Amino acid sequence: MNSFGNIFRVAVFGESHGACVGVTLDGVPPGIPLTTEDFLPDLERRKGGIQKGTTPRKEDDLPVFKSGIFNGFTTGAPITILFENSNIRSLDYEAQKAIPRPGHADFVAHEKFNGFEDYRGSGHFSARLTVGLVAAGVIAKKILSKIDIKATIIEVGGEKNIEAGLQKGIDAKDSVGGIIECIAKNIPVGWGEPFWDNMESMIAHAMFAIPAVKGVEFGAGFQAAKMFGSDHNDAIINEEGKTKTNNAGGIVGGISNGNDLIFRIAVKPTSSTPKMQESFNVETRKMESFSVKGRHDLCVALRAPVIVEAMTALVLADFYMIDKLRK
Amino acid sequence: MNSFGNIFRVAVFGESHGACVGVTLDGVPPGIPLTTEDFLPDLERRKGGIQKGTTPRKEDDLPVFKSGIFNGFTTGAPITILFENSNIRSLDYEAQKAIPRPGHADFVAHEKFNGFEDYRGSGHFSARLTVGLVAAGVIAKKILSKIDIKATIIEVGGEKNIEAGLQKGIDAKDSVGGIIECIAKNIPVGWGEPFWDNMESMIAHAMFAIPAVKGVEFGAGFQAAKMFGSDHNDAIINEEGKTKTNNAGGIVGGISNGNDLIFRIAVKPTSSTPKMQESFNVETRKMESFSVKGRHDLCVALRAPVIVEAMTALVLADFYMIDKLRK
Amino acid sequence: MNSFGNIFRVAVFGESHGACVGVTLDGVPPGIPLTTEDFLPDLERRKGGIQKGTTPRKEDDLPVFKSGIFNGFTTGAPITILFENSNIRSLDYEAQKAIPRPGHADFVAHEKFNGFEDYRGSGHFSARLTVGLVAAGVIAKKILSKIDIKATIIEVGGEKNIEAGLQKGIDAKDSVGGIIECIAKNIPVGWGEPFWDNMESMIAHAMFAIPAVKGVEFGAGFQAAKMFGSDHNDAIINEEGKTKTNNAGGIVGGISNGNDLIFRIAVKPTSSTPKMQESFNVETRKMESFSVKGRHDLCVALRAPVIVEAMTALVLADFYMIDKLRK
């Protein structure tokens, strides 16, 4: 259950403070040129660090190609890419172990895996695993050369002005959430499968796999529930299926309709807030106050747009492949 | 790509005005007692018809068991259940064929399937296919005997008072959308897979497969993006993982945390509004005004709660099975 | 786990003496013309009945199209085809129930499904399920219009003369087995995936799903183990990959090499021999002698070639689809 996609498939593995995190891609066509440089811009975007409110982990985040690439091109065999972890601080996490952090997977992971989970820095549940996804997204974007995918943060801490939203968090000495909008242009008509693997289901599936995402909506989204049908319906105006409005966000019947794909995701505030919090200490069996130490983002949504783009690209690359079956 | 679930798997087939719609369930344990009567209450809820604003298709909607059930019990072999279509009116749809209806899959289906799609009443894209899902949901609910799943419509046409929302649509001679909230109680800690097949991804995947759904949010959902971390975090208060608040909607790290699962979906207004609309006539190659004839719901969200429950049950039954692997 | 294929997927359901047996095909391209008549020749071959040694069940075996076919063409949506069971004789099987028949699935099915299995005439384990596969094979053969698949029985009861082999069984008042050879011509170079889903693995997987198959070999097969490398290797003689010999049976590295695909399967003698046999009566808890009553084939291998062709076609159709991904 650890892979996603029907033809262009992506599997992730690794832990935050283990040897590495990594990704394996199956179903990548042969002949795609790939160099380390291709990966750097998106990997850099994920690291963040320049913008107010991000305090990136000190990792080089250089992709190590382990298979499926030869003489600078994909071979058609499975591609495995690793990101070695160098900045490992296991001891930091021993102290915290008895007190499952609110909002984190500590408690559920411990229960689910009978106490054998790698608990250091969220282990396999860490957002660090998204570095592999961003790398996979770079390959997917190459496959989708005619499609333009762009995700931007449109709201932070309830403010449409991003700087103001961040300042609100800084002033409150607290973490804040945000909303990201993603638009993909030039998707042909007909991508998405009729029922289960329709485009909305597949994109939502991928989005909710990004840590901290708590909502996904397409086009008018939740606002659609408040509209009249005659207002919401997008009138088709030509034979290519171009519509007058785009309340559907480019998807009807679960299938792309040739208009821009538009969706938004809600990202919760960083669980590791600098504020004092309470949780149940499983050793003392009492509630306890504590504050999360160490490097943490004021707003995880800031670094998420490139991950959202990558995930979107992974889903679209799979549909691109499926579309070839029609030919 | 026409099935869903990892162990408890559900496949649908059929068309609105073809011979039947149906569902095949794979991975159902042997020994579950099943009678026709077990299916009737939920099938009746899906039909609607009593409440203002639903005008149900005249079908008996009696499940026909074709395989996997013997002497009143599931056998462990695949279960196929059909719902024969008797109320077929093919001719109604010939006239409309040249004008793809806005908000419907007509245009995309025609493009995707090179003109070979069954276009009658949305064909394979019809909401009629959900009758099979409701039947599947009945079986899933039997498996989940200790879990209580309840979906309710909490908003219609932007109004929290359902009657008022429906009246708004009736007055405007237009269709309206709505919001449904689903709560599932008594889910054990630890359901959901760490990354791709986490519980939010799987539920969202299933929800967006329901026709007309345009948004899904868990717990505080989109509101979470406006909160501070210290407000959003749910403090753990005992060793069972009970939390003081439930902004997470019962899921952290993609895994159930033992609190109520809570999510909401946005349902767009019925695409077939009684109002005059415009679309592009592919034969005359001109924009044209038309109104959709025939039986149609004022608000499709009214009949959706039982489908939402069924889909939730299908996802949870799959996780219930996966959970057995830990034993 | 009840479906097969990566893109062109086949699922079976039903029981020998239940309502029907059936098949659902997913991933079939739209626009393939299909009529009932297309199915009759292969269905007739499966029934047997003319040749000495087959005593076919009295069923019409007419395919009932339930979905995915419209106006005589495939639509691209899932295709479900049923074969209703009319010749049901449930009572015949009550008497036998306490004594699991040797060579049949009676004992294992009872254990596996905790006593809830449909035990009538092998239930879900019956060779009757192959009727759906033959129907699926007809569709697959249409897709593979340029490929010629032909399976023939080449040995019965250890005799290369089929009639002599059958007579041997008749004289001994016993059942006999046989060997079937299948040759597929005009498969392009490059079908099959490098590792797990190579062509030999996929064909063998399908073949062993046919009841009574106990061995599969490609090209020189078991004889290859006795050869020198210089004798077994097939020298490539032109740029299309044509080889001087074909000891590999058309597959190297698991991938088709452009030469004829050749393989053989071993079919065990019909388990339901007319001879007296012994088994353990689970009620009396004693060994007991009994003979299997009713209609049974002298040699099940006689009816198997069309099933072997169908299964081969299903595998090849899947590879045909996968091959499109390269374009």
Next chain:
Amino acid sequence: MNSFGNIFRVAVFGESHGACVGVTLDGVPPGIPLTTEDFLPDLERRKGGIQKGTTPRKEDDLPVFKSGIFNGFTTGAPITILFENSNIRSLDYEAQKAIPRPGHADFVAHEKFNGFEDYRGSGHFSARLTVGLVAAGVIAKKILSKIDIKATIIEVGGEKNIEAGLQKGIDAKDSVGGIIECIAKNIPVGWGEPFWDNMESMIAHAMFAIPAVKGVEFGAGFQAAKMFGSDHNDAIINEEGKTKTNNAGGIVGGISNGNDLIFRIAVKPTSSTPKMQESFNVETRKMESFSVKGRHDLCVALRAPVIVEAMTALVLADFYMIDKLRK
């Protein structure tokens, strides 16, 4: 399509002369103790080198754990294990590139991957990938603690005396094939799925993924086709399903029947024979004589038993997991 198994899933990646070969295991339960030492005996068996007729590649073959193992135990997260390639000799393969070697995947890989394949030492098609499978098999064997799996070579070069068979090859300055028999004891009744994923299909699928395997047979296998039904049928003699004979090889109806699982595989002679061979030079477009240089086994079957055991363990571990679903 690069993974295998329904719940306990195995994916392989890597190339013979790339950075590494590796394996990812998904669905491994948490809490299994694992040390490097656990892997050494089986990895050593795969290397061969002591027995006449094997000339192993000089690699340490030490497993490098990259994920899913923490503090000496499996965590329940995906396990990735790498084997770095140190003994890489890329230049050796440039000269051979124009002449696809008979019996190898050179020609088909070049066609399938449009010339982008890593052609060095068979690249992704190399038997070196089996080192990852052997490692995976070690973990699977730990899960199957009560089951005893043992594969032995029972024939080489057509001789039942292994030494004689090898000497035959040495004398002829040619390579030889062999037959391996695998017996697994203590498999409970009821493993295997009724139709597609029955035990014979799954084992055969795995076996044919081992390079050079050209035949698989269960129990009496091809000999069964020559027997009478009354001779082949295994009489059940007690309530545990113990049978008097075991012509079925422990599987009826595709399901384990509680008796020993017995099967044999045919391994073709090593394609890289020291003898002069002919092939088509794609550059000169002429037939050409050549001999394969470098380190190669006289008989690849010699090193295969541990791979056969590993593959068997992978299939059985998957069934072991599926069996938990019944509880």
